[in-house]
Amino acid sequence: MKNSNLIINSDEIDLYMIKEKFKSRKNEVYYISIKNKYDRIMPCVLKRYIASKDNKSKETFLLKILRENGLNVPRIYFEGIDYILLEYISGKTLLEVITNLENKQGENIDFKKNYEIICKLLNWLENLYYISKKALGKAYVFEDVNFRNFIIKGDKIYGVDFEDCHCKGHKERDGGRICAFLLTYNPAFTKWKMEVTKLVIEIMTKEFNYDRNLLREEVTREFSAIEKRRGMKIPGDIIKKIF
DSSP: OOOTTSSOOOTTEEEEEEEEEEOOSSSEEEEEEEEETTOOEEEEEEEEOSSOHHHHHHHHHHHHHHHHTTOOOOOEEEEOSSEEEEEOOOSEEHHHHHHHHHHHHTTSOOHHHHHHHHHHHHHHHHHHHHHHHHHHSSOOBOOOOOGGGEEEETTEEEEOOOTTOBSSSOHHHHHHHHHHHHHHSSSTTOHHHHHHHHHHHHHHHHHSOOOHHHHHHHHHHHHHHHHHHHOOOOOTTHHHHHO
16 A cells, blocks of 8 residues: 555555444544455454544553453554554444343343353453553553443453553442443433342452442442533432442
């Protein structure tokens, strides 16, 4: 590719096709198919950094360190000045999985199946905290726990967005946001979501050593942020009901 106006500019790629543009608040993210100089067709994710190139440096650094230490994250194929080309992880987002579970279960909640999915997510986060502390000296929290940022493929879960990842928090921050996000995805505050959120809290506090009081504070904090960010009315008794 010699045309500098093209999104990708690499001598390794002869042809590419944009298949889909993914939802992103800060950047341009595409699912693309590329043909390299060896005539191999590869599905990839192209992430072009619009907000800040510093975010690119931070994310690529973390992706490399975490992958080298065994965390399930996408492989970086190569980097441009303002973009990276990533391995495409085929599978379903955690949001799709959760939505399908609710639609299938209705009020007949399958606690065993839900327990498996919750533990899969929490184990991945525990590995993030452990690996980052071991490799970088401080435990990093994921921060942007939007369920679209997790891909479930077979029996594995992958995290795919590390721009907001930082080392200035505690795991209850991630836990609180998970609970608040789960409850407020459309349709919000359903009976299924309420029961599953209570299950999440029990697993976090009893099996993963989350501090219950700190977790409650973080859920409350995130509800306030959601009210401002989305203009959503949060029921005043919701914290009491789930804790």
